[in-house]
Amino acid sequence: MILYIVTATLDNYKKNFGYCKTRNTLETIAGDVCVVLHCSQANLRTVEQINPWAICHSGSDKSASSKGAYGNMVVKTDVPQIGFCAGHQIIATLFHGKIAPIRKLASYEPDPKPAYSPGLFKETGLCTVRVLKADPLFKGLGRKLRVIENHSWEVKRLPPDLVLLASSSACRVQAFRHRTRPIYGTQFHPEVDDTVAHDGKAILANFFRIARMHHERSGRQAARKHPSRDTR
Secondary structure, X not given: OEEEEEOOOHHHXXXXXXXXXXXXXXXXXXXXXXEEXXXXXXXXXXXXXXXXXXXXXXXXXXXOOOOHHHHHHHHHOOOOEEEEOXXXXXXXHHOOOEEEEOOEOOOOOOOOOOOOOOOEOOEEEEEEEEEOOOOHHHOOOOOEEEEEEEEOEEEEEOOOOEEEEEEOOOOOOOEEEEOOOOEEEEXXXXXXXXXXXXXXXXXXXXXXXXXXXXXXXXXXXXXXXXXXXXXX
C-alpha cells in the first residue's frame, strides 16, 4: 500500500477531487493500492496504522503548513517519501531549507497565468530540467528531462542534509534527495497525467522501485533482528 498526502487547504481538499485522478495514476505506476489523506490527518500514528511502503506529498494551491503532527511525521518516519512541487518545498523547509518566490516579473514580461500569483515569474507547462547528479531516481533517462511545471515559488537554499540532483535555467533546485534516507523532492510534477509526453512516469516508476527495495531490505533486517521462535 502507498500513501498520497494532499497538502492543499482543507477547504479545497473537500471541494476539489482532482486528487482522485492522481491517486489512480500513482496506483497504476506503483502497482498497489493508494490511500489518500489530507495533511491535517497525517501523523506518525496514522502512518504506522496504514503501514505504507511509500509516501507521496502533493502540490498545493497555496503554502501548506508543515508544522505540527504532519511535519513531525515527515521528519521522523522511515517510510520512503517524495514531494511534488509544494510537497518538495515542504520537505526542504522541514529540514531547514529556505523557500521564496522565484522572482518578480519584469515590466516587459507577459504574465502567462495572471490569476495565479499575479506579478510573479512562473515556470509553467512542459519544461527542460538538467540532471546534475546521477541517481537511481533518473535511471534509464538522459541528462535532460522533459517535465511538467506549475510554480511561482522555489527552494532558494538547500539544507546540508539534502543533495541537489537537478536544475533548470529558471529554478536552481528542481530535484533533491536526502543524503542518508530515501527522501526525494521534485519541483516539477511527475504525477501529472498529461497528454504531452514527459518523463514524469519514468521518474515515479524509479521512485517506487527505490521505495520497494528499501521496504524489502527493512523487512529482512527486522526479520534478522527478531527471528520467529519455534515454541513447540
